Amino acid sequence: MKTEVYLVRHGETLFNRLNKVQGWCDTPLTIKGIDDLKKTADALSQIHFDNMYSSDLKRAIDTVHLMKDANQVSKIGKIKKLPEFREVFYGSFEGGSIDDIWLGVSKAAGIPATTDVKKIIDTIGIYKFREVTKKADPLHLAESTEELETRMCRAIKVLRKETSGEGRVLLVSHGDFIKTLGIKYWKENDGLHDITFPDNGSVSQGILDEEGNFEIVDYNCKAEDL
CATH class of the missing domain: 3.40.50.1240 (Phosphoglycerate mutase-like)
Known part of the structure; x- marks a missing residue:
């Protein structure tokens, strides 16, 4: 059923x-x-x-x-x-500032620094976004x-x-x-x-x-x- x-x-x-x-x-x-x-x-x-x-x-x-x-x-x-x-x-980003994580992710993505997650996703795509978040995580655990x-x-x-x-x-x-x-x-x-x-x-x-x-x-x- x-x-x-x-x-x-x-x-x-x-x-x-x-x-x-x-x-x-x-x-x-x-x-x-x-x-x-x-x-x-x-x-x-x-x-x-x-x-x-x-x-x-x-x-x-x-x-x-x-x-x-x-x-x-x-x-x-x-x-x-x-x-x-x-x-x-979110790996080692857990418990940290949300603005800091998106600044780190935008930097790892090679795009202008931003705390706007929608702008990041719109720029690099939803699937690459996950990969870049893992890359930006210092321990790569995300x-x-x-x-x-x-x-x-x-x-x-x-x-x-x-x-x-x-x-x-x-x-x-x-x-x-x-x-x-x-x-x-x-x-x-x-x-x-x-x-x-x-x-x-x-x-x-x-x-x-x-x-x-x-x-x-x-x-x-x-x-x-x-």
Whole structure:
């Protein structure tokens, strides 16, 4: 059977608020983040889910429990954590200033220095952007295009296995990872161009078919649009 997947981005965190790089490192949800998530949870409270999942990072786990506690029509047991849906890894840039990482990436790309990540991506392309980020990382630990693609494909396979027999599920993941899924799987994108970064607490909807094919049919929806 086909499975509807509601992809939720976690709420605002301390590092989001401080404009710091947050991939595999983790910081708590802010009060604003929790308040915004309550709006998303309320918008989804009357939608039945057969199960709920999350990345294994705490900001995602805290988010999925807010969704679970607010839902009035689902009987969800223990939340299963799927590490494949972690955020993109930024290596030694983790915890640093977001402006500093993009200055370093623009320098490594050989383009005029900028803190505007959209300008960098528009100039060098979304796939080269990952390679240049890895190059700019002093320890070269940041995920490359190939590494991220491999993990993303593994994530879809794991999700298909976990959700077998489930008609609708909710999954909490992260901004850059959801965006990367959108670039590849959103039906309104050609897979080659950048798309809008999803908002904290936003919902993207996908369909996972019996063969494991995945398509995103709605992307970055705010609570009031659900």
